[in-house]
Amino acid sequence: MDTSRTARLFLGLNAAFSLLIGIDLVFAPAFAAELIFLEPAGWQTLVLRILGAGLIVFALDLILMATDRFVTKGQVLFISALDLGWILGSGALLIFANTLFSGFGAVAIVAVAVFVAVFALGQYFGAQRIVASLSQASVRSAGEKLLASVSRTVEAPKDVVWKVMTDHPRYADVADNISKVEIVAGNGEGMQRRCYGLKGENWLETCDLFDEGHAFGFRIHTEADDYPYPISKLHGEWSVVPMEEGSKFTIDIEATPKGNFLTRTLFKAAAKRQFRKVLADLADAWAARMEREARA
Template sequence: MSSSANAARRFLKMNSLFSVLTAAPLLLAAGMVAPLLFAVPVDWAAMALRGLGIGLLGFAGLVYALSRYRFVSRAMVHEIVFLDVLWIIGSVVLIAAFGQVLTATGVAIVAAVALVVAFFAISQFLSAARIERPVPVARVEMRDGTLHAIVKRRVRAPVATVWDVMTDHPGYADVADNLSKVEVLSGDGLGMTRRCHGPKGESWTETCDLFEPGQAYGFRVHTEAADYPYPFADLSGRWRVEDHPEGAAFEIDITARLKGNALSRWLFATMAGPQFRTILIDLADAWAARMEREAGLQADNKAVAGE
C-alpha cells in the first residue's frame, strides 16, 4: 500500500474525529449552543442543531469506514472532499447572506469550523492525487441481484508455471487469507471434489464444473449443504490464465447469489464489497509472488542443468 494512501487514510480519520467532536455539543447541549450561535434563537433551533449533529455522526461513520479500508481509491476520497466542499460553501453562504441571524461568536464558530474542514478537504485531495492503483485490477458489483467479484493480474511467469500453481489446490490455502486448508477429496480435473476450511473452523465442499487444461477451471460450491456457513444461495468461481507480453495474466471471477430479500442482499453487497475486493487483491498479489518465485527457480534449474 502506498504512503499516499496511508496519508489519505490518516486525513480521513482526522476528519471523522473532528466531525464527532463537532457533533457532540450539538447533540448533548443543543439548548446551550443555540444562544451562542443565533442572535434571536427560535424554538426549533435546538432541534435543528440536534438534526445537524445526527447528520455529522453519520458522515463521521462513513469517513471512518473509508479510513479503515486498505485500498481506498481516489474516487472514494474525492466523494468526501466534495461533501467537505459543500459544507464550506454552505458556511460561506450562511455568513454572507444570513450573517445577521448569527451572533459574533456564532460567525466565528461557523468560520472556524469551515476553515478546519477546508484544511481536511485540501489535504485529502492532495494525498488522493498521489494514490497509486493496486497492480491487480479488482471489481465488485451487483448485477441483476447477483454479486460479481473479479480480479485480474499480470505476472512475470510463463503460462505453464502459472497453471501449475493455480491447480495446486492444497497450496491455494497458503495464499488465500480466507482459507486455512484445502484438501482434494476425490477425482482430478472435471468432477473433482475438494473441501475448503475457513480460519474459524468452518468448512464446505466444492465440485469442479469447468476444466480446460492449461487455460481455465471452475468450481461450484455446495451451498445447499446443511452445514454451509455463509449466506449464499449460489456460489461459483472461475480461474483463467492466458499469454501476456510480460509472461502471463490470470483472472479470478466469483459469482454469488445471496439469500434473503432484496434489501438484505443490497445491504450485504454494499458492506461486503470492499472486503471482497481486499481479499481478491491480496490473493492475486500473493499468488503472483509464488508464480514468479516458481518461475525463477525453474530458470535457475535450467541454467544449472545447462552448465
C-alpha cells in the first residue's frame, strides 16, 4: 500500500509551481522587476535571477521526492518547514519593506504565499499518513558494484518461509520483472533454473550456494544473448532466520554494470531507485504468501 501518495501529490504540485516561477525569474528578470517593484534599481534583476535559480534547484529536488515511493515523513515535513519559511519571509517583506513593491508586486507576493501555504498544508497532512514500509530495502554503490538488499519480518515459521522461498516456479508470481521460471536440471547446489522476462527473453541461473533450511544463492548468466539488463555480473542470495515471533528473510543482490565509467555511473544512478522498488515489491508479495500459507 502506497501511504505516501497524498504527500507526493502535493510535492509534485509544489515542484511544478516552483519550476514555473523559477524559469520566469531566470529568463525574464527585467520584466518581472518592472511588475513587482515600485522603482527600478540595478540590483533587482540580479536578485530575481538568483531567486529563480534557487527555485529551479528546489523544484528539481521536489521532483525526485515526488517520484520516490519511499519518501519519508521527515523529508516531507522538512519541505513543509521550508515552505513555512517562505510564507514568513513574504510576510516580513510586506511589513518591513512594503515601500519597495508596487501594488501588483504586493498582490503577487501574497498570491504566491497562499499557493505555498496550500502546498505546505497538503504535504503536512499527507506526511501524517506515511507509514514506513515493512520491507526495508536499500541500494548502495561499492566501487564498481551495486549492492542491493531487502529484509522483511513475517508472521510465519521458518519452515513455511523456506518452502515458499524454494518454490522456484512460483517465483514468477512475486517478481514483477519475471513472467515464468523453469527448473532445468538438478536440485540444491548446482541446480539450474531458466527465467523468462516480460517480453519472452530468457536466461539461465545456476545455484552456487545451498544451505538447507537457511540460505541459497544463484549466479545469473548475464552473457545470454537476450539478457535484458546492462549487467556483466549478477549474483543473488536468499536467506531466512527464525525470530521470537515468526521469521525474517533477506535478499542480497550484487551487480556489476557493463560499459565505460560514464555508462556505469548513469546505470547506478538510475538503477538505485528501481532496484529498491523491485525488491520491496517482491518482499511484500512474498510476505503476503508466506503469512497466508502459515494461516492455512
